Amino acid sequence: MKQYDLSVIVTAHNCAQHLTSCLDSIKLALGDKFSQCEIMLINDSSTDATGDIYQQFAKGQSNVILYNVAYKNIGKVRNFGVSKAQGEYITMVDGDDQLQAGSMIEVIDFLGSHHPDMLITRLTEVRNNDVPAVSQALQPKPITTNAAIKKYLIHQAFQAHFIGKFIKRSILLHCKFPNYICYEDSFAFPEVLKSCKKIYLSATGPYLYFKHGNTLSSDISEEKIHLCRKGLDQMSLVLQGEFRFLQVCHWIEFVNRNHLTISKWKDRGSIKQNIEDVDMLPFLLHPNVRISYKRKLIKVKKLIRHW
Structure with a gap:
């Protein structure tokens, strides 16, 4: 009670x-x-x-x-x-x-x-x-x-x-x-x-x-980037493909912000795969995906080519 x-x-x-x-x-x-x-x-x-x-x-x-x-x-x-x-x-x-x-x-x-x-x-x-x-x-x-x-x-x-x-x-x-x-x-x-x-x-x-300035999440370290990655992995596991393109937007933002750090990780393959698996035309035409993410996908695909 x-x-x-x-x-x-x-x-x-x-x-x-x-x-x-x-x-x-x-x-x-x-x-x-x-x-x-x-x-x-x-x-x-x-x-x-x-x-x-x-x-x-x-x-x-x-x-x-x-x-x-x-x-x-x-x-x-x-x-x-x-x-x-x-x-x-x-x-x-x-x-x-x-x-x-x-x-x-x-x-x-x-x-x-x-x-x-x-x-x-x-x-x-x-x-x-x-x-x-x-x-x-x-x-x-x-x-x-x-x-x-x-x-x-x-x-x-x-x-x-x-x-x-x-x-x-x-x-x-x-x-x-x-x-x-x-x-x-x-x-x-x-x-x-x-x-x-x-x-x-x-x-x-x-x-x-x-908004006081520095917070736990704004003061970014490699440890925090790893934790962010785990959160995205959990999101993909729990939602299991529902609204796939909208989930991909979170991976795009993650790579766009942290690509220099991620490029040095030995276990970056699954992150790269999340981006490479995106079918460009349906993603670019999707009405619920913001234009900013459509632009970032093109940028991020170029960034990961040499991973």
């Missing part, structure tokens, strides 16, 4: 600079629904004041639970949070982001009245701390699983981030995150999508995604 309507999992590693604003925004976003939700604060190996800020926020609130872990691994952190959660639904918040005031009240009401497997909401990107003054009402519309997969692969309506999504805990318990330092979401999300039969998509949402 559920203990809470929603578990809000807040993850942080050395986020003290932004964490107080994040936690205050969660409380304002939930309003009078605060007690119906479990707030899980997970501090992973922080050396700044993150732990102190978490402890102060949790003080005297029985629905706020603080966990200190030493994983230094976001995949392990997410699995830990899911395993401990007691809410019917789970949503995730990064410690350097925020939620819009009052915005979670209608989300919780919607989850309770419609019982989706997953509600996907739009992320509002915030640059230079230019936070929108007023949040827009939730606009949830039903979408089929296949249509959701297609929109995910096109990467315009939403991406693999687990922030801004509200997912049944039972589904996340089944779809484990890999023990990755980044790109854990890209690996896990295709399986979550396929596991959801009742999905709603909103063109608005409560989540304020702050």
